[in-house]
Amino acid sequence: MAAPGNFLSPKLLRTGAILTILLGALAGALFWRNPIEAAHAPVATALGILVTGLLLGALLRLLASLRERNANLEKTLATAQTESNLRQAAEATLHKREEDYRLLFSANPFPMWVFDLETLRFLLVNDAAVQQYGYSAAEFSNMTIKDIRDPETAGELLEYMSHARPALKNAGIWRHRRKDGSSLEVEVVSHALNWRGRPARLVLANDITIRRQAEADLVELTETLEQKVAERTAQLTAVNSELEAFAYSVSHDLRAPLRSIDGFSQALQEDYAPRLDAEGQRYLQRVRAATQRMGTLIDDLLGLARVARSTVQRREFDLADLTEEIAGELAARDKERQCAFSIAKPLPVNADPGLLRVVMQNLLDNAWKFSSKKPEAKIEIGLLNHSEDPVIFVRDNGAGFDMQYADKLFGAFQRLHSMQEFDGTGIGLALVQRIIHLHGGTIRAEAEVNKGATFYFTLGGVTANEN
Amino acid sequence: MKTDKPILLVEDNEDDVDLTLRALKKNKISNEIIVTRDGAQALEYLHAKTADGEYQNPMPQITLLDLKLPKVDGLEVLRTLRAHPRTRLLPVVILTSSKEERDLVESYSLGANSYVRKPVSFEAFIEAVHQLGLYWLLINEQPPNQNGA
Numbered sequence: 001m002a003a004p005g006n007f008l009s010p011k012l013l014r015t016g017a018i019l020t021i022l023l024g025a026l027a028g029a030l031f032w033r034n035p036i037e038a039a040h041a042p043v044a045t046a047l048g049i050l051v052t053g054l055l056l057g058a059l060l061r062l063l064a065s066l067r068e069r070n071a072n073l074e075k076t077l078a079t080a081q082t083e084s085n086l087r088q089a090a091e092a093t094l095h096k097r098e099e100d101y102r103l104l105f106s107a108n109p110f111p112m113w114v115f116d117l118e119t120l121r122f123l124l125v126n127d128a129a130v131q132q133y134g135y136s137a138a139e140f141s142n143m144t145i146k147d148i149r150d151p152e153t154a155g156e157l158l159e160y161m162s163h164a165r166p167a168l169k170n171a172g173i174w175r176h177r178r179k180d181g182s183s184l185e186v187e188v189v190s191h192a193l194n195w196r197g198r199p200a201r202l203v204l205a206n207d208i209t210i211r212r213q214a215e216a217d218l219v220e221l222t223e224t225l226e227q228k229v230a231e232r233t234a235q236l237t238a239v240n241s242e243l244e245a246f247a248y249s250v251s252h253d254l255r256a257p258l259r260s261i262d263g264f265s266q267a268l269q270e271d272y273a274p275r276l277d278a279e280g281q282r283y284l285q286r287v288r289a290a291t292q293r294m295g296t297l298i299d300d301l302l303g304l305a306r307v308a309r310s311t312v313q314r315r316e317f318d319l320a321d322l323t324e325e326i327a328g329e330l331a332a333r334d335k336e337r338q339c340a341f342s343i344a345k346p347l348p349v350n351a352d353p354g355l356l357r358v359v360m361q362n363l364l365d366n367a368w369k370f371s372s373k374k375p376e377a378k379i380e381i382g383l384l385n386h387s388e389d390p391v392i393f394v395r396d397n398g399a400g401f402d403m404q405y406a407d408k409l410f411g412a413f414q415r416l417h418s419m420q421e422f423d424g425t426g427i428g429l430a431l432v433q434r435i436i437h438l439h440g441g442t443i444r445a446e447a448e449v450n451k452g453a454t455f456y457f458t459l460g461g462v463t464a465n466e467n
Numbered sequence: 468m469k470t471d472k473p474i475l476l477v478e479d480n481e482d483d484v485d486l487t488l489r490a491l492k493k494n495k496i497s498n499e500i501i502v503t504r505d506g507a508q509a510l511e512y513l514h515a516k517t518a519d520g521e522y523q524n525p526m527p528q529i530t531l532l533d534l535k536l537p538k539v540d541g542l543e544v545l546r547t548l549r550a551h552p553r554t555r556l557l558p559v560v561i562l563t564s565s566k567e568e569r570d571l572v573e574s575y576s577l578g579a580n581s582y583v584r585k586p587v588s589f590e591a592f593i594e595a596v597h598q599l600g601l602y603w604l605l606i607n608e609q610p611p612n613q614n615g616a
Contacts (some may be wrong), residue, residue, distance in 0.1 A: 251565040252535050255587055259564075260482035263589035267489065288588075295587030306568075 012060065020056050024049020110204050113140070117192075117199040120144035124195075132207060134179030145203075150175040150183055168192075173208065184209045240309070247305045254298055262291040293425075300427035303358075304412065307431055312352045312438050319347035319356060319392065323381050326360050330368045339371065344382040347392060351459045355435045362428040363394040363455055369422055370453065371398030389441075389458045397452040409445055432457075472528035473499040477509040477544065478562075479536050486589065487531070487562075490596040496604065498528060506539025510547055513554050522553065529603045532579075534563040534570055542573050549578045556610035558603055 111129035125140040171188040186205040265288045327341045371377035384391040401416045408414040412430040436443045440460025447453035478484050503509040515523045534541035548554040560581040561574045
């Protein structure tokens with residue numbers, strides 16, 4: 001509350017003083033006009049001024065006091081108003097928060113409920129629970145958590161509930177039952193709380209039926225896949241062993257009749273020569289030539305089959321050594337021939353030496369064969385090193401072939417030359433390609449008729465998958 | 468040729484028997500040729516004893532054994548021969564159509580002395596038989612105590 005002095009401002013006091021003097025003088029003058037008391041005029045004037053001053057002071061003080069009380073009243077009123085506003089705002093906020101929290105529970109997308117820890121009755125359920133389980137909120141309120149339990153696991157539940165739980169608990173995976181009898185698998189998280197004075201738990205149940213189904217599907221798929229792989233493997237193994245049996249049988253049985261044909265043809269030629277004219281002799285010769293060719297074909301085919309079944313045993317070695325050896329054998333086979341071999345050295349490779357011998361044997365045999373009609377035959381073996389995977393080439397200046405037929409080159413029994421021109425079974429390049437592929441490499445040829453052919457191949461590097 | 472001990476040929480194919488005999492004859496191999504048509508017959512010839520406990524038949528100088536045989540196949544014959552005291556050291560030459568690796572490996576593992584693949588060309592076969600006769604009948608010295616007649 002403000003001090004009274006505050007209302008007696010200097011201006012007011014000054015005004016009061018002047019007013020007092022004027023009023024006092026007026027009063028004194030009135031008295032002074034009275035002849036009886038004229039002698040007392042100055043006293044009366046002073047007294048008048050004093051009394052008037054006192055009266056005026058008291059009046060002013062009363063006025064100030066009234067004004068102050070009024071101000072205080074107004075202030076109190078304003079404060080009360082403010083407090084009321086604040087309280088209203090706080091209540092609104094609180095209400096809003098409650099609404100928010102209630103929403104967090106009721107509108108939570110996960111089924112949630114609160115149950116009484118002693119009676120196991122549902123105390124509160126949210127919309128998701130109602131939707132998921134098919135019971136209305138009212139129905140829930142007359143049920144216990146045992147009622148949504150799969151009957152088979154009810155015992156487990158009681159056992160589970162008999163133990164003390166930590167406040168926040170991942171209660172694991174349970175099988176629940178909907179109102180319609182269908183079941184679902186849920187992952188349950190719970191938290192202890194006090195609900196209106198009773199020990200209770202808040203439960204959140206996450207339906208994992210779909211996830212579990214996906215997991216089960218995955219397991220089933222894996223099993224099916226494994227079973228299929230096993231079946232395919234068994235089939236492949238069966239086919240493989242059949243193929244092996246076939247090759248074995250061919251090896252033994254197909255050649256035996258050829259021996260008979262050739263053997264008895266020769267016996268005829270020898271023992272019955274006088275009874276055969278020249279043409280008869282020639283026919284027999286042709287029978288024998290065909291027989292022997294068939295023998296070679298069978299052997300080549302068996303070689304191809306053998307390579308198909310073989311595994312690649314890689315090691316580092318110099319292909320130039322092997323190539324020189326084969327070239328030496330070729331030169332020794334036909335000493336009359338003029339053929340210049342040019343072999344780049346070294347030719348480091350990482351490959352199966354046994355299989356590479358078959359490759360080089362065939363490529364060099366071909367180069368040798370197809371350059372046989374050239375007076376100055378040249379066979380060159382070298383390395384193109386400008387790629388990551390080194391390319392080895394075998395080049396001759398022989399008969400070559402028309403690139404139009406290049407796609408037929410590596411097919412089994414495919415020949416680009418007549419037997420009269422050059423002999424052969426048509427297996428060699430198929431075999432070569434098979435071996436190169438086994439190594440994870442590639443092979444191609446470039447040629448021109450009567451100018452020669454070049455075969456380029458790679459060996460799949462060290463990282464190639466070996467099988 | 469120097470020995471007159473018989474040669475045992477184990478071969479079921481009539482043509483192969485005739486051609487082998489012809490090849491032997493052409494190479495002037497005059498030894499008696501005993502022909503058995505399956506593995507069982509071959510084992511019977513080699514291991515059969517008389518009532519007195521003597522072996523019925525003379526020990527051959529060499530046995531030419533085919534692999535694909537009815538009843539008891541060549542590898543089985545070889546296994547039995549090697550397990551028997553009389554034929555443990557008997558020279559056995561595998562004479563067959565195949566040069567499949569498993570046949571080769573098995574034959575040598577079981578104690579074959581040679582492995583010859585019959586070529587399709589009869590001329591080549593005659594040459595092979597010539598080499599065989601030369602080696603096994605003339606050059607090679609027989610293991611001792613092989614005269615259990």
